[in-house]
Amino acid sequence: MNTEWHFPVMIFASLLVFFLVIRAVLSAHEFREKKYTVALLSVLVVIVGMLFGKYGATLGLPWWVYYPIPMLMTVLLPPFVLKLRKTKTALYLVLSFLSAPFIHIFFSFFFSWTEYMPFWKIPSAQILFS
Structure with a gap:
């Protein structure tokens, strides 16, 4: 079965979750004010990060890279x-660490x-319900 199309779907889901995490951390005003920064950050963190992880593993880079x-x-x-303050940084870190397992559990x-x-x-x- 061809599963190549799973990766772009997972990138899209990760982008959506990343936006939701950032939106939960920033006020509505801050989010609107920084929307272009958030968009660029999303591309770097989610898309570039996931592509680097996937193709780094595929190309045989060591896991620690x-x-x-x-x-x-x-x-x-x-x-x-x-430029998040301590409280917002803490909230961001908690939500970002929960987001990857959430996405994995959802798709799995x-x-x-x-x-x-x-x-x-x-x-x-x-499997559980069959």
Whole structure:
């Protein structure tokens, strides 16, 4: 079965979750005021980060290169670029750390797609209810 199309769908889902996390952290006014910065940040953190992780692993880079670089981009760039204070940075970090498992659980459980975090086995609804 061809699963190549899963990756763009997961990127789109990750973009949506990233926007929701940033929107939860920033006030409505701040979000509107920084919408172009948020858009650029989304491209860098989500799209570039996921592409680097996927193709870094595919090209045989060591895990300590292709895994931490996107993670550090996710953790460090938004608080720095958006100039978040301590409370908002803490909220962002909690939500961002919860977002990857949430996305993985969603795709694994509802669609049996396990590529997002392949090292974490989540049973699918199809298996549980058949």
